[in-house]
Amino acid sequence: MSRVVEHYGRAKGSLAGGVSSSTRLNRALGHPLYLAKGEGCRVWDLDGREYYDLCCSHGATLLGHGDPRITAAVQQALAAGACCSYENEVQAELAELLCQTIPSFERVRFTGSGTEATMHTIRLARAFTGRTKLLKIEGNFHGYHDQVMYSIGAPADKLGSESAPNAWPASSGMTPGLDKELILVPYDRTDLLVEAIRKHGHELAAVICEPVFYNAGCIIPTKEFMQAMRDETRRAGVLLIYDEIQSAFRMAPGGAQEYFGITPDLSTVGKAVGGGYPLSVFGGRADVMQRLMPDGDCQHSGTYNGHPVIVAAALAALKIYRSPGFYEHIRQTAEHLYGGMNNIFAERGIPGKVRGLGARFGIYMGVEGEPHSYRDAVKHNRKLMLEFIAASIARGVYFHDYGGGACHHGFCAAMTPADVDAALGRIDEAVQTLKV
Ligand SMILES: Cc1ncc(COP(=O)(O)O)c(C=O)c1O
The missing domain is CATH 3.40.640.10 (Type I PLP-dependent aspartate aminotransferase-like (Major domain))
Structure with missing residues (x-):
């Protein structure tokens, strides 16, 4: 049994639901992610598996882990x-x-x-x-x-x-x-x-x-x-x-x-x-x-x-x-990552689209047209979203699922163009396993 799954069992014995915060359960995984460490744009779980972190502490680590x-x-x-x-x-x-x-x-x-x-x-x-x-x-x-x-x-x-x-x-x-x-x-x-x-x-x-x-x-x-x-x-x-x-x-x-x-x-x-x-x-x-x-x-x-x-x-x-060039790097990384994911979805015939502004973005699976409201976002294909997230996590890219409709994901400023390319490669492999 993996140490992550084993730890979930242990944590549930004392922490309600095995978590310190209800939304930390990732329904695509069936358990929370239990980390051993993080550095920059990557984290490692208790089994030593490495992930590009596209959750970024729900938005808190815009500079990455351990800056x-x-x-x-x-x-x-x-x-x-x-x-x-x-x-x-x-x-x-x-x-x-x-x-x-x-x-x-x-x-x-x-x-x-x-x-x-x-x-x-x-x-x-x-x-x-x-x-x-x-x-x-x-x-x-x-x-x-x-x-x-x-x-x-x-x-x-x-x-x-x-x-x-x-x-x-x-x-x-x-x-x-x-x-x-x-x-x-x-x-x-x-x-x-x-x-x-x-x-x-x-x-x-x-x-x-x-x-x-x-x-x-x-x-x-x-x-x-x-x-x-x-x-x-x-x-x-x-x-x-x-x-x-x-x-x-x-x-x-x-x-x-x-x-x-x-x-x-x-x-x-x-x-x-x-x-x-x-x-x-x-x-x-x-x-x-x-x-x-x-x-x-x-x-x-x-x-x-x-x-x-x-x-x-x-x-x-x-x-x-506030330092010069910080937001230029965010803008370039956003273009690279969001454009890359949109290309992957289009090339692999997945009805998904990424919409982002700055370092945070949403993935809309099966949403027709542009989303303008919660009503549009909640009508997404949740099954496909969970499959996408699970397949990405299995290949070393961490997306969080908060439950409900389309939710937010994000990258950190520690991400280099090479990191984005590597993450896109893993996402492409994940997407090829989806059945639509
Ligand atoms: C827009 C907005 N307001 C308030 C909150 C609550 O913040 P916290 O989780 O730090 O209590 C969040 C958390 O995600 C948020 O996104």
Whole structure:
């Protein structure tokens, strides 16, 4: 028996489900991937099998595993005693650099996870506006707290109509009634978005969205949709929140807001911001952020917020993202990898297509036309997707399956053109085993 499978059995005896996080089970494999080590764009499992990592820690390791520049920064912070739950100089240094990098950031606060970041941002929006409702885009994912755990991963037959999407709860045990605080609109439907903001503006604290919909693979909205969202929220005095936990640093140092040239009132950034260490950030307009205690009356606190080891890792990562040529390398690698995969699918007669922006991408199996919304992405050929992922993993390319519709994958900056060619070779071998 492989050590990975054996370890799964052992882990299940003490860790619920054998995992620290539910989505770590890869259904294409039938078990989680248990790693022994990682270096750059590759990881090795407990059996010593090597994989090109096209999951990249769900987006956290944009620089790859064990980047020596991040490791050095972490070691320096450790050597200084890692004094947690105190302020030191690096927190303000990181905050300053973030404010120079992310267009909407005038003031920031640190949290551990993306879930906490969106939770605090939504509370702050309610405190500032004195309103309670939230307009959420159908299928957009904002973490695991009860207020936003609706209408994500919903089966196609549970969606309801486009003009009145169902608030499908994505977990049992959620506080009853929170769905009453949500207005749902499908992605990229400017007409329905404008109608909803005009109708509900007076009771909306905020509109929250994924400015690039990576949680349905990679759907880039029209500029018209994003501009209407900005104009209508401003007109109605509703705060606009970009959840850039996934999209931050993915295609530009300033994330999707820099890419679209549209500045929201508040934003959350996560994953890549910590350079592989657990940091998320929320921030935005100074007048809104001033409502946070101790200056204001809205609570945001946490023992581990701004932990000096994590902040040191983030500062090192941010300096790398801001360095010349970083995004040119990401752009070239993206073109090489996504173009190569699309060619393989076309040449081998597989009804798949890759859509990506920057270092993250979606694979759409059996989806006709261009995907514009969660509704399009959920109608994919899941069986073929799981077969593709299993065949790729068997040949040394790791894709993660999160369950549900088309999901996001990604590469890291440590990937060289030779690595992309090698990964494409393995993917081509995998694709030739698929039966369509
Ligand atoms: C857009 C978005 N928001 C929030 C989250 C939640 O972040 P975390 O898993 O760090 O709590 C995620 C995680 O995938 C995400 O993609």
